[in-house]
Amino acid sequence: MIILKDVTKFYKTEHGKNYILKNINITLPDENIGILGRNGAGKSTMMRMLGGIEFPNKGKIISSNSFSWPLGLSGGFVGKMTGRSNVKFVSRLYGKNRQATNDIITFVQEFSELNTYFDMPIKTYSSGMKSRLSFGLSLAFNFDYMLIDETLSVGDAKFRKKAKNALLDKIQNCYILLVSHDMKILQELCTAGLLLHDGQLYYYKDINDAILHYQDINKGKK
């Protein structure tokens, strides 16, 4: 359960405040939630706020669940350090013991298919290699909720298929918060939908209703 209490979030721009949420009160039951909205409506911010990485300007977001970092994100990697030591860093960050750390390292090494590059500094990686590493890293940890921000496709076709299957496997055991413009993926992975529009938040029990509303907005209707 994620509870939003009187939540307001805005960004200051030159033309005043740009509201993403205005005094929102809602309780979200635990399920796979897709987040929809037009560009700049604040989907990513919304996802990050629900995941506790960002904070509202006013109000509170309360949840007893654990949330992942956004899937496939390579922020916080040190270019000078090897893939292995970066993986080690993250597993230290989550207080894993030696055994668990070794398991994680083995998993990421095998999943990312980096071979010898795994022991080379990350700055020598191509962007595809980097995202393979961070994708594998995300899959190596367990959370109640996984945050996914439009990063379902990484690497070449073969790896993409493997990544998608691994992810589908993974989300059997956790919930997801998914930001995407791809209606097909939203329908496939999510049961409920959150729609952001003009500072308002619409919650739909059925993702298809959220998609219909979203398409109406795109056609220019209210």
Place this chain on the structure above:
Amino acid sequence: MNSIKTIKRRSAVSVFMAVQKALFFRELGMKLSVGRLGFFWLFFEPFAQVFFFILIRVEITKHNGNQANFDYAIFMAIGFVAFNMFKTILNSSKGAFQANKGLLNYKQVKPIDTILARVLLQLFVTTCILLIFIFIGFILNYDIKPQNLLMVIIGYLWLLIFSFGIGLLVGVGNSFFESIGKTVNILSFGLLIFSAVFYPLIKLPIIAQKILLYNPLVHFMEMIHSSYISTLDDRFVDYSYMFLWTIIPLFMGLWLYTKLQKKIISQ
């Protein structure tokens, strides 16, 4: 979908410890991975600095025949190591929040953790450097025995807390006003000369002593020097002045930080 396993909660303390440990080793790894000689430079740099200042000093004393009644090499070594600890913490705290933005995607990492980790790393590095200096002194047959070891350690640790307070304050300030960082850059340029790092205050004219004593670092340096070297005393050290300079920035920094933490994260 029914078989959701709830992940085991960790206590706040164990989360904090895990984050500090991870950040500490990350910072250490970054320091050591500068080329292949990272480890060498980490320790050679302060050594070279002290060495050059001793050379200059020896040249000066040769010409005016002004012999001191204590060992200048030891005097400078402990002074420079302490000063470098302060300066490194100050410099690395300044941009710590911006430099570690990416880490904030991991929910348990808070901006202040990054500063704290750098302070702890500096404590570790300083300890190593001191031990190496002592080892070198031992080999070269210097009289390395401190007059009051406990006071030396207290002096260093106190300076560390002082540095953390100033660093935190500067870090918070700098993330809202970049001119604070620039001002600190300019100020720290002159600090080495005006902080009694490589000369004892007692050798200066009284008027210069009076002015320099407004600088809290002078008190720290005098304290550390006088507790290590038996022929020097702490007559200039005003412990309550040091105390004020420690707690006021520290609590102001912590207060501002708790007020502004969410803003710093959302920047």
